[in-house]
Amino acid sequence: MTDRSLSLPIESGGRIIAHLQDCFPEEGCGLIVGRETGDGWLVTRIVPSPNMAEARDRTFEIDPGLRLRTQRGARERGEMVLGHFHSHPFGDPVPSETDTRRAADEPELIWVVVGMRWGGTQGLAAWRMDAGSGTMKRVTLDVVEGAGQS
Numbered sequence: 298m299t300d301r302s303l304s305l306p307i308e309s310g311g312r313i314i315a316h317l318q319d320c321f322p323e324e325g326c327g328l329i330v331g332r333e334t335g336d337g338w339l340v341t342r343i344v345p346s347p348n349m350a351e352a353r354d355r356t357f358e359i360d361p362g363l364r365l366r367t368q369r370g371a372r373e374r375g376e377m378v379l380g381h382f383h384s385h386p387f388g389d390p391v392p393s394e395t396d397t398r399r400a401a402d403e404p405e406l407i408w409v410v411v412g413m414r415w416g417g418t419q420g421l422a423a424w425r426m427d428a429g430s431g432t433m434k435r436v437t438l439d440v441v442e443g444a445g446q447s
């Protein structure tokens with residue numbers, strides 16, 4: 298695990314899960330916006346995205362236009378895109394080999410992965426690429442009251 302934590306307001310977590318349940322049995326995805334804190338990151342907004350991938354049953358692609366607009370808006374508010382979330386339908390909340398390969402291209406991003414089974418959440422975990430080892434390391438995920446704007 299990394300020594301930094303991701304603070305996720307309960308409302309934001311609920312919004313992630315609701316979007317991914319709506320996408321089931323395909324992979325759902327979206328962006329996580331927030332800011333750095335002294336000991337990690339605080340999520341301030343969740344931005345659901347349509348899955349633009351052709352094979353949505355096994356991969357995801359965030360709408361590039363949405364990502365660009367979200368990055369611009371976040372910058373204007375003194376925030377940043379911290380990372381993204383996506384589901385693993387019929388899978389576990391751990392990065393796949395594809396996730397790990399893609400994370401190597403943007404090691405600063407946090408990956409929140411949600412395992413889904415028959416539309417129900419089976420777990421939620423945050424991950425970040427460790428550039429030194431080339432492996433995904435789990436990030437402590439703190440669910441907190443308030444603070445999110447979802």
